[in-house]
Amino acid sequence: MTTQPLRFLRRGQTTTLHNVPPDRTLLQVLREDLGACGTKEGCGEGDCGACTVVLAEPHSDKPGTLRYRAINSCIRLAHSIDGMALWTVEDIAPTLGIGVSSLHPAQEAMVQCHGSQCGFCTPGFVMSLFGMYQNSTCQGQPISRTDAQEALSGNLCRCTGYRPILDAAQAMEHLPAVRIDEATVLQQLELLALTAPAQSADFSYKSPRTLAELTAARAAYPQAQIVAGCTDVGLWVTKMHKHFDSVLDVTQVDELRQTIAHADYLQIGAAVTLHDAYTALVASRPQLHSFASRFAGLPVRNSGTLGGNVANGSPIGDSMPLLMALGATVVLASQRGERELPLEKLYTGYRQNVMAADEVLAWIKVPHAGAEFMRVYKISKRFDDDISAICLALSLTTVDGIVTAASIGVGGVAATPVRAVQTQTALVGQPWSLATAHAAAAALRAEFQPISDMRASAAYRSEVMGNLLQRFWLESQGETQINLATFDVEACA
Structure with a gap:
């Protein structure tokens, strides 16, 4: 069974790969198919951060700019980055001329602050720093020690060299600036979207763009493995060696990528990342900030989705106890319509729920904060x-x-x-x-x-x-x- 071509931007050029299996990870593609071995394979479960890379898409809230996310490539399915821009540790050094390059501030700061010891984790730390640099320093926002600790929470250093790495995070803004030509990248991403090949009738990896397309695909292929960030299903691939012939990715469904404030409740789409979902919850409930930052490291929160965490139903998933205490409800959707129920009524047993074979989790509704x-x-x-x-x-x-x-x-x-x-x-x-x-x-x-x-x-x-x-x-x-x-x-x- 063949898949759609995988197309993404890297180093200012379109990279196109054919016949990438639907359950092949981004890390496997980088290291084994593209020879980008600067991205390291450590834990294989999104825990250590050695495999961190940075993805970018058009920023939905700031037209004309990019939104950068540091993610774990070891548990991210390769096809999920189709149509995005990608940076690895080999890609960020600015080119000064033919065959001549300098260091990016994220790299130079690590050198100056002696942030590398054994060096195995260093590429992952550099990429998390690169993500911080693009989202903070390039926006004129200084990086505090607390900001650095939270942004680097998904990167582990087994040599316990955190102090100089945190120093490096704060030192980046004092180095000569290096900026990405976002206007050009946005044009390239738009062209990539316009020239995307027609969806194949062959089902192996489907990434619908609308809820109608998603529910139709779910009804037609109920046996397909749904992924919504893949921070848990990725472990089934890397640790349990499961194989999936067909994958249904919900993360590009427009309606499910939105957070909407209604009069009485906040409606969070199932494809909203954990980071963005918790940011929305913390806005009205500041006391949740510490918990939100501890939910997982930032690369996991940047890939994982609130809907994926809820639908997965793990007894040790952290979103569900919070949402239950908040009185949240969930909306299930299919071609037959929608139905809403309290979150606690969703589960029937260990990783089992009431969803029919043709249903998907569409939204989580959270009542606004009151006097509690x-x-x-x-x-x-x-x-x-x-x-x-x-x-x-x-x-x-x-x-x-x-x-x-x-x-x-x-x-x-x-x-x-x-x-x-x-x-x-x-x-x-x-x-x-x-x-x-x-x-x-x-x-x-x-x-x-x-x-x-x-x-x-x-x-x-x-x-x-x-x-x-x-x-x-x-x-x-x-x-x-x-x-x-x-x-x-x-x-x-």
Whole structure:
């Protein structure tokens, strides 16, 4: 079974590849087909960042400019970048003349700040720095230490050389500027779109542009593997060695790439990236910022989509507990129409859901923020770029000291993400007091029977759930010196 030609921009030229299998990764294409071995293969699961490259598309919110995203090429399917511009570590040095090139500020800063040790991770760090440079420095925005830490959260250095790499991130703006001719790249991307070959009747990798095309393809090929960023399906390819003859990619569907604010709710398309989806949520709920940045490293958030995370239904997926606590609903679409249901009603078992064979997840609807007090907690072995052992999201509304509404989502304690219905019931109608918090903590510990696995024991998970509810109580009372994120050493001296 053949595929459509894969076409993308690299080094100012169109690269065209034929007969690329639908489940071939971008990293495989770069290293094995194009000989671009500067992009390293490390973990093969989007964890270490050694394979980081940068993609660019026209910026939907800023016409006439490009939007740059650092992504993990090891778990990104190659066909998903069709029609985009790509940069690898070999591509960013400016050419000064025939056979003569200099270093890009991202590279020069790493040299000057001694940011490379063994060097294996260095290309990935350089590409994350390049993405920062294009999105921040070239826009006249200085890079703070916090900005650098968040943007580099998806890149791991096994030599523990983070301090000079963070120095390099801040040093880039002080070096001679190097700018991409975005007008030319945009013209080339437009030409690439206009000269795209007609969609083949042969189904191997389909990337519909409209919801109507998507639902038609889903009805015609219900056996196709749906991908929406591929940050989980990519692991099935690299770690489980699964093979897919047909792939249906939802990330280019125009309607599903939009975030729309309605009067009562925020409508997030299933193809909106995790980074953009959380940016929209944080805009009205600033307290979610830390959790959003810890959801995963930036390259994962740049590829993964909110709809993909929700539809995947992993019991340790972090989006679902939060969305449940927010009272989110999901809209499923097919050629037969649409239907809407509460998020918690989507799941029927481990990675199983109520979607029919011809349905796709189209939108997530999140009610606007009200007067509730809300927190979401992620407990993992590593602070950044790690999978949760427990994820707990709590939203509480009180009137005159009495709990009038409670909404709690939990991950990591059952076969699916779940709502803590019994604990919610125990809270509503009670005075919001320390005694109520203790009673609710006990109810939460008793409500679920988590398993023991490589991330945590069952006893640990149960104990931590209750402890987090008590932390929630303390934070509702204005306490701040209770976790490392807000701990002030000087204040306690």
